[in-house]
Amino acid sequence: MAKLPQDVDALIDRYGPHPASAPAGGWDAAANPDRLVKTHCSFCGVQCGIQLKVKQNQVVGFEPWEDFPVNRGMLCPKGVKRYLQGGHPDRLLSPLVRVDGGFREASWDEAMGRVESAIRRIQGQYGPDAFALIGGASLTNEKAYLMGKLARVALKTKNIDYNGRLCMVAAGAASRKAFGIDRAANPWSDLPEARCILIAGSNIGECFPILTDYLWRARDKGAKIIVIDPRATPVGRQADLLLPVRPGRDSALMNGILHVCIERGWIDSAFIEAHTSGFEAVRAAVAEYTPARTAAITGVGAAAIEKAAEMWGTAATSMLIHARGIEHHIHGVDNCLSCINLCLATGKIGKPGSGYAMITGQGNGQGGREHGQRCNQLPSGRDIEDPADRRIVADRWGIDETELPHTGLASTEMMQAIHEGKIRGLLTICFNPLVSLPDSDYTRAALEKLEFFGVIDFFMSETARHADVVLSGSLQEEEEGTVTTAEGRVVHIAQAVTPPGQAREDWKILCDLARRFAPFARFPYACTEDIFRELRSTSRGGKVDYYGITYNRIDRENGVFWPCPEFDHPGTPRLYEGGRFYHPDGKARFHAVEYRPPAEDVDDEYPVIMTSGRVVSQYLSGTQTRRIGPLLDQYPEPMVEMHPKLAARVGVKDGDAVRVTSRRGSLTLKAQVVKSIRPDTIFIPYHWAGEKSANRLTIRALDPTAKIPEYKVCAVRVEKAS
Amino acid sequence: MIDPGLEFFIDPSRCIGCQSCFHACAECDTHRGTSMIHLEYVDRAESVQTVPVVCMHCEDPACANACPADAIKKTADGIVQSALQSRCIGCSNCVLACPFGVPQYVTRIDQMMKCDQCYDRTSTGKRPMCVTVCPSGALAFGTRAEIERLRRERPMDVFRFGPETVLTKVQMMMPAGIAALEVDVADLVAEGGGDGGAQGLEGRLPDFVGR
Numbered sequence: 001m002a003k004l005p006q007d008v009d010a011l012i013d014r015y016g017p018h019p020a021s022a023p024a025g026g027w028d029a030a031a032n033p034d035r036l037v038k039t040h041c042s043f044c045g046v047q048c049g050i051q052l053k054v055k056q057n058q059v060v061g062f063e064p065w066e067d068f069p070v071n072r073g074m075l076c077p078k079g080v081k082r083y084l085q086g087g088h089p090d091r092l093l094s095p096l097v098r099v100d101g102g103f104r105e106a107s108w109d110e111a112m113g114r115v116e117s118a119i120r121r122i123q124g125q126y127g128p129d130a131f132a133l134i135g136g137a138s139l140t141n142e143k144a145y146l147m148g149k150l151a152r153v154a155l156k157t158k159n160i161d162y163n164g165r166l167c168m169v170a171a172g173a174a175s176r177k178a179f180g181i182d183r184a185a186n187p188w189s190d191l192p193e194a195r196c197i198l199i200a201g202s203n204i205g206e207c208f209p210i211l212t213d214y215l216w217r218a219r220d221k222g223a224k225i226i227v228i229d230p231r232a233t234p235v236g237r238q239a240d241l242l243l244p245v246r247p248g249r250d251s252a253l254m255n256g257i258l259h260v261c262i263e264r265g266w267i268d269s270a271f272i273e274a275h276t277s278g279f280e281a282v283r284a285a286v287a288e289y290t291p292a293r294t295a296a297i298t299g300v301g302a303a304a305i306e307k308a309a310e311m312w313g314t315a316a317t318s319m320l321i322h323a324r325g326i327e328h329h330i331h332g333v334d335n336c337l338s339c340i341n342l343c344l345a346t347g348k349i350g351k352p353g354s355g356y357a358m359i360t361g362q363g364n365g366q367g368g369r370e371h372g373q374r375c376n377q378l379p380s381g382r383d384i385e386d387p388a389d390r391r392i393v394a395d396r397w398g399i400d401e402t403e404l405p406h407t408g409l410a411s412t413e414m415m416q417a418i419h420e421g422k423i424r425g426l427l428t429i430c431f432n433p434l435v436s437l438p439d440s441d442y443t444r445a446a447l448e449k450l451e452f453f454g455v456i457d458f459f460m461s462e463t464a465r466h467a468d469v470v471l472s473g474s475l476q477e478e479e480e481g482t483v484t485t486a487e488g489r490v491v492h493i494a495q496a497v498t499p500p501g502q503a504r505e506d507w508k509i510l511c512d513l514a515r516r517f518a519p520f521a522r523f524p525y526a527c528t529e530d531i532f533r534e535l536r537s538t539s540r541g542g543k544v545d546y547y548g549i550t551y552n553r554i555d556r557e558n559g560v561f562w563p564c565p566e567f568d569h570p571g572t573p574r575l576y577e578g579g580r581f582y583h584p585d586g587k588a589r590f591h592a593v594e595y596r597p598p599a600e601d602v603d604d605e606y607p608v609i610m611t612s613g614r615v616v617s618q619y620l621s622g623t624q625t626r627r628i629g630p631l632l633d634q635y636p637e638p639m640v641e642m643h644p645k646l647a648a649r650v651g652v653k654d655g656d657a658v659r660v661t662s663r664r665g666s667l668t669l670k671a672q673v674v675k676s677i678r679p680d681t682i683f684i685p686y687h688w689a690g691e692k693s694a695n696r697l698t699i700r701a702l703d704p705t706a707k708i709p710e711y712k713v714c715a716v717r718v719e720k721a722s
Numbered sequence: 723m724i725d726p727g728l729e730f731f732i733d734p735s736r737c738i739g740c741q742s743c744f745h746a747c748a749e750c751d752t753h754r755g756t757s758m759i760h761l762e763y764v765d766r767a768e769s770v771q772t773v774p775v776v777c778m779h780c781e782d783p784a785c786a787n788a789c790p791a792d793a794i795k796k797t798a799d800g801i802v803q804s805a806l807q808s809r810c811i812g813c814s815n816c817v818l819a820c821p822f823g824v825p826q827y828v829t830r831i832d833q834m835m836k837c838d839q840c841y842d843r844t845s846t847g848k849r850p851m852c853v854t855v856c857p858s859g860a861l862a863f864g865t866r867a868e869i870e871r872l873r874r875e876r877p878m879d880v881f882r883f884g885p886e887t888v889l890t891k892v893q894m895m896m897p898a899g900i901a902a903l904e905v906d907v908a909d910l911v912a913e914g915g916g917d918g919g920a921q922g923l924e925g926r927l928p929d930f931v932g933r
Contacts, residue, residue, distance in 0.1 A: 027754040061749060064854045075855045080745040205738030209857040216736050216859055220874050234738035234770050616740045630745055644767070654767065676770050 003448045004465055006102045008690070014102070015460035016090030017622075021629030023060040024087020030061035037496040038065055041079040042138070042476035043619045045360035045486030046070065046210050048079050049558075052477055052496045059086030059477055059496055069558055070188065070485070076209035077617050077631060084628045085475055086497070090459050092472035093501025103470065108502065108512075114469050115427065116516045118452035119155060122425040131452075132159035132423045134411045136430025137167060137360075137368030139506070140481030140493055142531040144364065145379055145538075146510045146523075147429070148372025151405075153397050154517035158405035159423060161375040163431045165411040167324070168365045169706035170332030171358035177333070178340045178589050179575070180582030181543050182381065183366065183488045186319060186355035187561065187573040192217040193353030196315035198226045198308070200339055201250065201325020201712075205234030206616035208323075208359050208486075224311045228253060229325060230611060231641070231683060232676040241308055244678050246299035247611045248598035248713035250326040254338035255593060256294025257309045258345055259286045266313025268347025275579030278590035282341050285592035297595060299678070313346060317353030324361060324613070328711040330599045332703045337591040344588050350576030360486040362620070363476070367484030370544045371535060375408040380539035380546070389542075396538045398522060410707035412437065415446040429456035429473065429506065434463040435621035435689045438698035438709045439664045456509055461623040462689040472503040479505040480528045482554065487573070489559035490549050507531065540565070543582055598713040599701035602680075606662065606715035608646065609681040612694045613712075618687035626687065638688050639672040642718065643679040647671060650718050657721035660684070662714055665696040668721045682718060686711070724799045724844045727865050730853070732774060733875055733895035737860035739763065739772030743852035750840070750851065756828065758837040759852060774860055776852060777802060777824045777837035778881075779891035785836070788819035793834070800891045801841055805834035821883055821905075839892075869895075881905060 004011065023030040033053035040047040049068025053061035062083050064073035085091075095111030096103040106114075122131050133155070135147040144162070151160035172182040179185070191197065191214035204211050212235060219225060219238075227236040228243045228250070236242045245253050261267055262283060272279045291302035298305075312318050320343055326335040340356060348354040360366050372379035372393075382389035384407055394401040409417050415437065417423040437443045447453060447466040455467040458475050477496040484490050499505060507528055514523040525531050529551055540547040548564040549571070561571040581588040602609055617634040619625045626632060640658050652658050654673040659666060660682065669684065669692065677683055686694040699714040741761050748757040764771045783802045786794035793809035794816060796802050805816070805825075812832045816825040825836040840850035844863075848854070853863040862869060866877060877893035880902035887902075894903065 022755060027751070030749075031751045064851075066854065071857075073849075073854045074857045075742055075746070076740050076857055077742045077745045080742055080749070080855055205740065205858070209738060209740045209742070212736070212738050212858040217872075220872055232770060234740075234772075237770050238735060616738075630748065634741055634745075672766075674767055674770075 005098050005100070010102065011460070011465050017459075017626045018090055019629035019632050020084045020088050020627060023083065024058040025055060025060055029055040029058070033060060036063055037494050039477060039494040039496060040483065040491055041075070041363070042082050042085070042624070043078045043363060044208055045362060045365045046208050047363060047483055047485040047491055048075055048210055050075060050079060052083060054496050057497045059083045070489070071210045074210050074213060077634065078619055078625060081628050081630050085624055086477070087500070088459070088627055090627055091500060091503070092458055092460060092470065093503055095472055095502065096470040098468045108504070111469050111471060112512055112516070115454045115471070115513065118425055118454070118468070119517070122451060123155070123157070126424050128156045129158050129408065130423055131155060131157050131425040132409070132414055133157065134414065134426065134428040134431050135160070135162040135368070135373040137162060137164035137362035137365045138430050138476070139364060139368060139373075140479075140483055140528070141364065141367040141371050141490070141535060142481045142528045143506055143510065144368050144373045145371040145531060145535045146507060146514070148379060149397065149523070150510055150514045153399060153522055154514040156403070156405065158408035159375065159414065160373060160408060161411040161414065162368060162373045163411060163436065164362065164365060164369050164374070165707055166436055166709060167361045168358070168369050170327035170329070170703055170708045171322070171336050172369055173333045173706045174336030174340060175358070177591060178337060178344070181575065182369070183562075183575060184357035184486060185349060185575045186357055187487045187489070188214050190353050190355060190574065191215065191319060192221060194218055194223055194315075194317050194319040195353070196224045196226070196311050196318040198228070198312055198318065198320045199235065200228045200254070200320065200322040201327070202321060202323035202359055203229065203231070203233040203235070203325070203613060204359070207361065207614050209616060211359070224315065226308050226311055230678045230681045237676070241304060241311060243300045243304055243308060246678065247609050247681055248329060249298040249595065250329070250335040251331060251338040251593045252289060252294055252297040252595035253300060253305070254335070254342055255286045255289040255595065256291060256298070256305045257312065258282070258342050259289040259294070260291060260306050260309035261313045261342070261346060262286065264309065264313065266309065267345045271347030271579060272345060275581065276344050276588045276590055277585070278592070279345065281592040282345070282590040285594060299680070312342065317351065318346065318348040319353065319355050319357070320348070321357045321359060323359045325712060327358070327708060329713065330701050330703050330710045331596055332708045333705045334593045338593045341590055341593065344590060349588070350574065350579055352574070355574065355576070357487070364483040366486060366488060367482070367490070370484065375410050379535060380542040381544035382542055393538060396534070412702055412707050412709055415443050418446040418449055424450065425452040426450055427454040427456070428463070432461040432463045432621035432623050434466070435686070435693055435695065438695050438711060439700040440693050440696045441665055442700060456506060457623070458503065459623050459627060461621065471509050472501070473506040473509060474499045474503060479507060481507075482532060482551070484562070485559070488561045490546065490554055490562060491559040492551060492554040599710050600663070600699050600713070600715045602715045606717050608716050608718050610660065610662065610697060610714050610716040611681055611683050611712045612686045612698060613683065614687065615685045618685065620687065622687035622689070637669070638685050638692050638694060639670045640718070641672050641674055641677050641683040643675060643677050644673050645679040646682070646718065647673040650720060652720050659719045659721040660697060660716050661719070662697040662699070662716045664699065667691065667694070667696060682716065724801065724839070725847070726799065728844070728863060729866055729877070730776070730839060730850070730892045731862040731869055731877060731895055732776065732892060733860050733862070733873070734771070734773045735875060735895070736858040737772050737774055738858050739770060740857060742855045742857055743774050743861055746851045746855040747837070752842075753835055758826065758835060760823070774852070775822055775824065776861070776892065777839065778822050779839065781889040781891065784819040784821060784888070785816035785825050788815040790815060797841075801839050802836070803838050803841070804836050807833055810834055821881070821888060876900075878903065
C-alpha cells in the first residue's frame with residue numbers, strides 16, 4: 001500500500017527539497033533579533049555550541065558561542081547555515097494523510113487515530129512484533145528513551161531499533177567486548193597532548209571539521225599525525241604519514257602495525273600483565289602479519305607500515321581515533337578490535353594524551369545508543385537478555401519482567417523481515433532509509449509492501465513520501481532535551497522556538513501515541529526534564545550512569561561527562577585511568593583478529609572498488625542539508641572521484657559523465673578526476689536520492705555481530721556514459 | 723579603532739577547504755547573503771589544498787591607487803574599506819588591480835564592496851566572523867607574540883609579484899625562514915614558458931603548503 005501516491009516530480013514540487021538561501025522573514029529580521037539562545041548544532045556528534053538568533057518565534061540566524069569550550073565559536077559550514085531550516089518553505093506544518101493522488105492535511109486527532117487503529121489491526125492480526133518502530137541517533141536522549149519505552153511498554157513489540165545501526169554499532173560492540181563499556185575513552189582535550197595521533201578511516205576535516213583544530217594544535221606541539229584512508233583527505237594531505245589502504249583491509253593493516261611494535265619491543269609488558277587478558281592469542285595472530293605480507297594485503301608499502309609502528313610505538317603519548325571508514329564493514333567490529341589491540345598492547349590508554357576514541361557521526365550517536373531504542377538493549381546500556389538488568393528496568397517501568405520483550409530485529413534486518421511478511425507495519429522517526437540504507441531498490445520494494453507506514457518528520461523526506469500518515473514533528477531547536485556528544489559529554493539542547501503551524505514537539509507525539517496503548521501513569525511526563533529524571537534514575541548504579549547529571553548542572557558546567565553517579569561527582573571525561581576497565585575482573589580484553597576479505601571483492605566483471613562517505617557541506621541522507629541553498633551551491637551533486645590512471649583506462653576526462661554499475665544497480669554521474677584517491681578505488685558521496693543515490697550501488701551485507709552494513713567497499717564497473 | 727596589538731593571520735597549511743569562512747561572511751548585515759571573501763582549490767586535480775582569501779589590507783593598496791574616483795579609503799588603523807557609495811562609479815578598476823582578487827563589483831548596488839576585516843566587530847573588540855568560525859585555525863586573529871608562541875609556522879607579510887613588492891597588514895603563515903613569498907605568475911601560464919599550471923602550484927611552491 002505504500003507505493004508513492006503521486007509521481008515524484010509532483011511530490012517534489014509540493015514538498016521539496018527546495019533550497020532556502022535567506023533567513024525567515026528576510027535579512028532585516030536577522031539584523032534585529034529578539035534574543036540569542038545558547039544551544040548546540042543540529043548535526044554531527046561534535047555538537048558545537050552555537051547561539052541562535054530568534055525573531056518572532058523564528059530562528060533567523062546565528063552568532064558564535066565563543067565561551068563553549070569544545071568549539072569556542074568555531075563552526076563548519078553546516079553549522080553556519082543550519083539556521084536556514086527555520087521558517088523553511090518545505091516545512092511540514094500539519095499532519096498529512098495519504099489520499100488518491102497525494103496527501104491532504106489532517107487534524108492531529110484523525111492522524112493519530114489512523115496510526116493507532118493501524119497498529120491495533122496489524123498487531124491483532126499478526127501479533128505484536130509485526131509492528132516495528134525505528135528511531136534515530138539525531139533524537140535527544142529523552143526521545144531515544146521514550147522510543148524504547150513506547151515500543152516495549154505501550155506497543156509491546158520487540159522490534160524497535162534505530163538508524164545508529166548504520167553508524168555506531170561496530171565501534172560500540174568492539175568497545176563493550178574489549179573494555180566492558182561503550183564510550184570514547186578520552187575527551188577531545190586530550191588530542192593536543194598526544195605526540196602521535198593515528199586516524200583510521202575518518203575524514204575529520206569534512207565530517208568533524210572542528211576537531212581539525214585539535215589536530216593542528218597537537219602538530220604545533222610536535223605530534224606526528226598518521227592517517228589511514230584510501231583518499232588524501234584534507235587532513236590526510238597534511239599528515240606526516242598517509243597510509244592509503246585498499247578498502248576493506250583495515251584489520252590486516254592494524255595487525256601489521258602491531259606486529260612491528262611487538263617485534264621492535266614497542267609494547268608495554270607491565271601494562272599488559274597488570275591490566276589486560278588475552279594478549280598471547282593476539283601475539284600469535286599478528287605474528288603472520290609481517291610488513292611484506294601486510295603490504296601485499298593492504299596495498300600500503302611495507303616501509304610505511306614500519307614507519308607508522310615507529311611513530312606510534314616510540315611516542316611518549318599516542319591517541320587512536322576512528323570513524324565509519326573502518327566500521328562500515330562486515331568485519332567492522334574486528335577492525336575496531338584490531339585498533340584497540342594496538343592501544344592496549346602499547347599501554348596507550350587511560351592516560352592524559354593517550355587513548356582511544358570512536359567519533360560518533362550523528363548528533364546523539366552516543367546517547368542515541370544508550371537509552372533503549374536499540375533492539376538488543378534496555379535503557380542505560382542495560383542488556384535486554386540479562387535477567388538482573390531486565391528486572392531493574394521492568395520495576396522502574398511498573399511492569400512485570402515477563403512482559404518485557406526480548407531482542408528484536410536490527411533496523412538493517414527489518415527490510416528483509418518486511419519482504420518476508422514478518423513485519424507488516426512500521427513507524428519511523430528521524431530516519432530516511434530510502435537514501436541511507438544499502439541497496440535502495442530493495443528498501444523501496446520493502447516500503448511498498450508495508451500494510452501501514454507512518455513517519456514522524458519535519459520535512460517530507462524521500463522515505464516519508466511512501467507513508468500512509470506523516471506526523472509533522474519538530475526541528476531540533478523546537479524542543480528541550482539533552483544530547484550526549486561523541487566525547488561522552490551530556491549537553492543541553494535549548495528550545496529556541498515553538499513548532500510552527502500545527503506541527504508538534506516530537507516528545508508530545510510519542511507520549512500521545514504511548515498513552516493510547518498504555519495507562520497515563522506509565523507516561524506521565526509534563527516536560528522533557530521529567531523524562532530525563534526518569535532516565536537518570538533508571539540508569540542509577542548501571543555502567544551508563546547519568547544519575548548525578550541534571551539540566552542545571554549541564555548549563556552551569558558546559559556539559560557533564562558520564563559516568564556521573566552522584567550530584568557531587570565531577571563526571572568522567574577520561575575513562576580507564578589507572579588501567580581500570582569495566583569488565584568484572586577490571587581488566588581489558590584483547591581479541592585476536594584474523595583478516596578476512598570484504599563481502600564482495602573485485603573481479604573481471606566488476607574490477608573497481610567503490611567506497612562512499614560524506615562531503616563537508618552535506619549531512620547524512622540530506623533531508624535537512626539538501627534544503628539549504630548555500631550548502632547545495634558548495635557541492636551541488638555527487639561526483640565520482642577517480643584517479644587519473646583509472647580515468648585513462650576507462651577513457652574518461654574530468655567532468656565527463658560516467659556510468660557506475662554494481663550488481664545492485666547503475667548510476668550516471670560526473671567524474672572528478674583527482675590524484676587524491678587510490679587508482680583502484682572510486683568514491684561517491686551518499687547524501688543524494690533517486691538517480692543520484694550512491695546507495696543504489698552498495699551491498700546489503702552486514703557485520704554478523706553489529707549488523708552494520710558494508711558501505712565502505714563493494715565491486716563496481718566504471719564506464720564512460722554515452 | 724581596532725586594537726593595534728591584534729593582527730590577522732592566514733595559514734593555508736591548516737585549511738581544510740570547508741568554506742565556513744565564506745559562508746559566515748555572507749551573514750553580515752551589510753552585505754546580506756553575499757560573501758566578501760573566497761576560498762579556492764589551488765589545483766583540485768593535484769591536491770585537496772585550498773586557500774582562504776580575505777583582503778590583505780595592503781600598506782599601499784593597488785585597488786585604491788587604481789581608483790579613478792578616489793573612492794577607496796584606508797582607515798587610520800590600516801583597514802582598506804569598501805568604495806564610498808557617493809564616489810564609486812562602478813568601473814571595476816579595483817577588481818582588476820588587486821593582486822589577490824578581493825574587491826567585488828556588486829551589480830545590485832552598482833558599487834565595489836570588499837572585506838573590511840569585519841570592522842563592525844573588530845573595532846568593538848570582537849574577532850572577524852570568518853576567523854571566529856574557522857574550524858582549523860587557518861584564519862586567526864590575535865597578537866603576534868601569541869601566534870609565535872603557539873604555532874609552528876611564522877608570520878610573513880612581503881609578497882613579490884615580479885618587480886612589484888606588496889606589503890600587507892594581514893600576515894601569511896609560512897615555514898620558518900621564509901621572508902617573502904615569490905609569486906611568478908608566468909610560471910603558471912603556458913605563454914610564459916611554463917606548462918599552464920599542469921604541475922600545479924603545489925609542485926612549484928612546496929613551501930607554500932606547509933611542509
